[in-house]
Amino acid sequence: MLIVSQRAFAIDVIKDAGCGETLFWEGDPCTHVIELRSGIVRGFNISEEGERQVTAFFFACDQIGIPVCTFYRYSAEAVSGVSYISHPRERWCDAMIESYRRDGHLLRTIGAEQDPVFRRGMLIGRNGALARIAAFLTSIADRLEPDGDGLRFPVPQRDIAAYLALTPETVCRSLKRLRELGVIEIRSHDRLIIRDRSRLELAAHSQVGD
Numbered sequence: 001m002l003i004v005s006q007r008a009f010a011i012d013v014i015k016d017a018g019c020g021e022t023l024f025w026e027g028d029p030c031t032h033v034i035e036l037r038s039g040i041v042r043g044f045n046i047s048e049e050g051e052r053q054v055t056a057f058f059f060a061c062d063q064i065g066i067p068v069c070t071f072y073r074y075s076a077e078a079v080s081g082v083s084y085i086s087h088p089r090e091r092w093c094d095a096m097i098e099s100y101r102r103d104g105h106l107l108r109t110i111g112a113e114q115d116p117v118f119r120r121g122m123l124i125g126r127n128g129a130l131a132r133i134a135a136f137l138t139s140i141a142d143r144l145e146p147d148g149d150g151l152r153f154p155v156p157q158r159d160i161a162a163y164l165a166l167t168p169e170t171v172c173r174s175l176k177r178l179r180e181l182g183v184i185e186i187r188s189h190d191r192l193i194i195r196d197r198s199r200l201e202l203a204a205h206s207q208v209g210d
Contacts, residue, residue: 012085019154023065023076023084030067033092036060038145039082042159043074043116054162056116057155059143066113067093080154080190124165127206132164133174134203137184141194150185153192178203 014037017023023034026045034041036058043056043064055074058064064076067089087095119139126132144151157175161168178184183200185193194200 012087014083014085017078017082017084019078019080021078021082023078023082024072026072026075028072030065030070030072031089032086033066033089034064034076035085035087036062036064037083037085039084040079040154041076041082042079042155043076044162045074052162054159055120057140057159057163058113058116059140060145062112064113079156079159080152120163123163126204129164129166129170130174130177131204131206132166133160133171134178134183134200135205136160136164137178137192137194138197138201138204141197141200144192147191150187150191150193152190153186154190 017039023041024030024032038060041058041062041064042054043058044052044054046052057079058076065072123132123135123139126135141151144153146152157171158168160166161171164171166174175184175186178200179186181199181203183194183196183203185195187193
């Protein structure tokens with residue numbers, strides 16, 4: 001279903017994308033900026049050897065596909081059902097200029113798009129798989145959508161593994177260990193409950209044993 005809202009002489013149409021649907025491809029002309037309203041999107045690149053590398057996860061309120069160059073620098077694919085607004089590049093740039101003149105607000109969106117890539121480097125630098133997984137969960141917990149007493153967590157373990165430079169088996173073992181410690185609970189493949197946030201943060205700093 002499409003929802004239309006009136007905004008400053010322009011009509012924004014909220015679109016939907018299903019799980020696995022690609023919003024834009026790396027190397028395609030950067031014609032639109034995507035403003036996420038709900039759901040999770042993964043950013044990925046394909047290496048010269050054909051290997052798919054997950055480099056970022058984006059959430060509601062993020063703007064992706066920022067036109068810092070002529071072409072998209074990564075591909076964006078829906079991890080879950082996603083709703084979004086697709087802003088034409090020219091309109092987005094005009095809005096950024098106007099916002100910069102007023103308060104500089106939209107300039108922060110450029111840094112926000114780069115933040116998950118920077119964060120990935122910090123996470124990979126953690127000592128041990130358990131610390132990487134715990135730090136990853138800590139970093140995204142406040143961005144996940146509520147689901148009853150838990151959080152919607154539809155990110156496949158293979159994507160977490162690719163993002164954190166681990167194997168899927170290692171991710172599975174680390175999540176199991178966090179469950180055994182009573183830190184988290186995963187009742188289904190897409191639902192996460194953080195039982196002890198303080199211990200999760202301790203694990204992120206290698207202060208809870210593997």
